[in-house]
Amino acid sequence: MNPDQIFGIVIASIVCGSVMIVYAFRSFFAFREKQLHVDAALAAEKAAQYAASNAELEQRLRVVEQIVTDGGAQTAAQIEALRQQPLSAPKTRDKSPQESLD
DSSP states (O other): HHHHHHHHHHHHHHHHHHHHHHHHHHHHHHHHHHHHHHHHHHHHHHHHHHHHHHHHHHHHHHHHHHHHHHHTTHHHHHHHHHHHSOSSSOOOOOSSSSHHOO
C-alpha cells in the first residue's frame, strides 16, 4: 500500500466513525426527549390529583368553619351528616355547603 491509499482509508474511517457517533447521539437525545415528555405527563397527572384532593379538603374545611361559626340547633345534625359521608370516596359537589347540609 502506498501512503495515498492509507490516507484514504484513514479519512474514510474517520468519516464513518463520525457518522456513527452522530447517529448514536441523535438516538440518545431522541430517547431522552421521549423520556422527558413521559415525566412531564406524569407530573401533570400528579398535579391534577393533588388539586382535586386539595379542592375536596378546602370544601370540607368550609363546612367545618361554617359549623364552628354558626351557633344554633342544627350543629349536631350537621356533624352527624358529616359522619355519614364516606371519607375515601371522591365527591363531586355542585351545591354550596349550605345547600348540601340542609
